[in-house]
Amino acid sequence: MFVILVNYVKPLEAIDALLPGHVAFLDRFFRQGVFLTSGRRVPRTGGIILARAESAEALQTVLAEDPFQQEGAALYEIVEFTPNKAAPGLEALLG
DSSP states (O other): OEEEEEEEOSOHHHHHHHHHHHHHHHHHHHHTTSEEEEEEOSSSSEEEEEEOOSOHHHHHHHHTTOHHHHTTOEEEEEEEOOOOOOOTTOGGGGO
């Protein structure tokens, strides 16, 4: 399991211009089961994505398709972890 910390490096105007493509990118990988949840950081300096992938390298290949990365608008920090506890109803995250 991975937490992806997205950090904007361009102004919000540039981020907003790329947002439709970014949302389409997110939707595609949600449908594939790679992304589990995502959202904006508060304050709006980037975002966070919870993801499932075979490896950090495989996840980097996925992130290369994000318009934010393609346009140099964001940097990504990938944190791998092994979940061993989950709230009731979220047990599927453990498998």
